[in-house]
Amino acid sequence: MAKDTNGYNIIGKPMAMTDARAKVTGLGKYADDLSVPGMLIGKILHSPHAHARIRSIDTSQAEALAGVKVTATGEDARNPYGILPIGHDERAFALGKALYIGDNIAAVAATTPEVAERALDLIRVDYEQLPGWFDPEESMKASSNWINEERPQNIEKEYHHVFGDPEKGFGEADFIAEERYYAGEVNQAAMEPHATLAVWEPDNRLTVHSSTQVPFYLHRTIAAVCEMPMSQIRVIKPLIGGGFGGKSEIIPLEVAACVLAKKARKPVKITYTREEVFLAHRGRPITIVYLKVGLSRAGKITAVQARVIQDGGAYCGYGPVTVLYSGALLGAIYDIANVQYDGFRVLTNKPACGAMRGHGTVNVRFAFESILDQLSHQAGLDPLEVRRRNLLKAPCITANSLRVTSYGLPECIEKVFERSGWAEKKGNLPYGKGVGMACSHYVSGAANPIIRSNMPHTTVHIKIDRDAAVTVYTGASEIGQGSDTMQVQIAAEILGVSTDRIKLVAADTELTPIDLGSYSSRVTFMAGNACLNAAKDMRDQIVAAVARKFGCAADDFEVKDGRISHKSDAGKSLSFDEAVTVALEFHGALVARGTYAPPETARGGKFKGAGVGPSPAYSYSAQVAEVTVDPETGQVRVDKIVAAHDCGKALNPLTVEGQIEGSVYMGFGQALQEDMIWKDGRLMNPSLLEYRIPATKENPEIESIIVESIDPEGPFGAKEAGEGSLAATIPAIANAIFDAVGVRINSTPITPDKILDALREKQKLASGNGANAANKPVAAGGRL
DSSP states (O other), rough: OOOOOOSSSSSSOOOOTHHHHHHHOOOOBBBGOOOOOOOOOEEEESSSSSSEEEEEOOOOOHHSSSTEEEEGGGGGGOOBOSSSSSSOOBBBSEEEESSTTTEEEEEEEEESSSHHHHHHHHEEEEEEEEEOOOHHHHHHHHSSSSSSSSSSGEEEEEEEEEOOOOOHHHOOEEEEEEEEEEEEOOOOSSSOOOEEEEETTTSEOOOEHHHHOOHHHHHHHHHHHHHOOGEEEEEEEESSSSTTTTTTTOOOOHHHHHHHHHHTTTTOOOOOOHHHHHOOOOOOOOEHHHHHHHOOOOOOOEEEEEEEEEEESSSSHHHHHHHHHHHHSSSBBBBOOOOEEEEEEEEEEOOOOOSSSSSTTTHHHHHHHHHHHHHOOOOOOOOHHHHHTTTSSSSSTOOOOOOOOOOOOHHHHHHHHHHHHHHHHHTTOOTTTEEEEEEEEESSSOSOSSOOOOOOOOEEEEOOOOOOOEEEEOOOOOSSSSSSHHHHHHHHHTTTTOOGEEEEEEEETTTSSOOSOOTOOOHHHHHHHHHHHHHHHHHHHHHHHHHHHHHHGGGGGEEEEEEEESSTTTTEEEHHHHHHHHHEEEEEEEEEEEOOOOGGGGGOOOOOTTSOOSSSSSEEEEEEEEEEEEETTOOOEEEEEEEEEEEEOSSSSSHHHHHHHHHHHHHHHHHHHOOOOTTEEEEEEOOOTOOOOGGGGGGOEEEEEEOOOSSSSSSSOOOOOOOHHHHHHHHHHHHHHHHHHHHHOEEEEEHHHHHHHHHHHHHHHHHTTTTTGGGGSSTTTTOO
């Protein structure tokens, strides 16, 4: 095996993902592919009303239908649950009130899907309709008929933070901009719909196969709702057809399937339709941002004031975390000393929003990078140069107590500056063509766990027995991001063997140790470090046994290329198999353990809400978008996006590039097309025909650039690569549109109608300012 410049055989080399062959041959199994003898099909009855009191439910006619084995309502699962300890407000089925169109009312398990569907039609529910709240700014003014009586004015959570002296900072500003931004609601639109198979075993145990990103939290929730000990429940994550945060909390069908299986004493499988996927939701919330930013004549940001209102839907979910991320990650990207943040998570009678890719940061970053571009033009400065002048000096601690250890943003900016032709194109392209840039960042896992616990955030075990096979046991959830492959690479690198030698067992609560799940881009940093520690422990055990055999010190040996060899005596060398045999003779089966928990210094400040935002490390991205805008139709074509991403160290460049491209693609969709359209609480586009995600031919050319800042605490220097690039794409496109036609669009998606309206308004204003006004640019860098 050829080594790279850092002396690695495997780390840093492109490698196909370990599950690729199973996926492309069809041998891999997703949750809906699974079937067991005697399996029943579950279906859920959803509320037709956005807000209604449930007077009564009669399931007797459904139960009398041939083929129906069991029904369930809220009375069968009274215990509440939620992903956050402070937000246990959901139940498998509504009790007392339905809170949105699509809320779960009852369920049936029957021998066929057709029988189950007919049974749902036979369930009689008596509703008393209540006033609905659909607009977050109106909802938070409510004086009565609150969605949750324990949340006055329908405010789930609010946070108010001040760092530095914003008033003084604005007083020092030469330019101040104030704008309102609106980001529409978007859904993950993962290819695989949610599916769960709950198998009631003959010994009264429950085995659950589910399309989840968080087997550990699902395990805990099933135990609480079904009132069973965790030792009687096994959760297995099969292949996942995309998560993007939509499967990072407990989805109602997961609990419903278990309730039905326990009651029927039979296996039950529930698979959502695409409409049900949209109604379960957990996507990115409607976000309203009132933003004020000050800039000095020298191009330094002097102060920031942000008021953020998020439409959280009917339940808490990740809500408090989402709104805290929106404020916390105003920091850790630029040097900003003075910040005021007021964040509100508001309940409405719509499906709950959640932790979509780039959790909490994307919409506020759209606003911030847009207003920074606007201020740059007001000051007569190059927007890219303004970002250069506001860089952090890492390592450092930000005003809101975030610790930054590695910081590749300066290199990201220079890379996109060079590769995009920024200097030649900015402000110099023909009318209708333009370039725009923006930056973004994200956490490499949350430094503080969701649950209050001092246990490690992740644990990895490695076992070697008589056959000399290396088996890695990890609770980390592969959801398409390459985490299984990453751990195979790390174990192989440390043990000096090929990746073919490594077998990985993942995300099975009966076999694998605890991992908190795949969310907040935590797996590479946290599970990677745990795997690294376990592999080093195993290596040391093997080397110690070889050293004992030869009567030498362990430090005299090195592990590489499938051998354990004395550094200066070629005669004292064993193959990996021979070395394992020696170690087994001394110790029996070899077992190694590695854990990871973030250091105390990474866990943030002591103020209310300080637990969200701190991370062991942050990734960084800079992007330049090049667009063509047709001023006659308002149509936008994104011609190219150059994206540079600081991932610390690219353990597998192939998957890092794929993650950058996937992030840019999702940002491109949110920028121009994706939008959940609501009318009185009813989703009007609940299918992939009506909810427009970009088609292949609409995609721009994406040039991915990997920047390696080598984080001092990451495994081999690695940090996150899967989310940080998304947020920069949206404002980069918006800023490019301004460069092309001289109008700013402060809401997403940026549609042709919005552009045409803005162009008409621009012309109207120009005409009102005199005959020659139309021949003047509306702002520096604008178009005539």
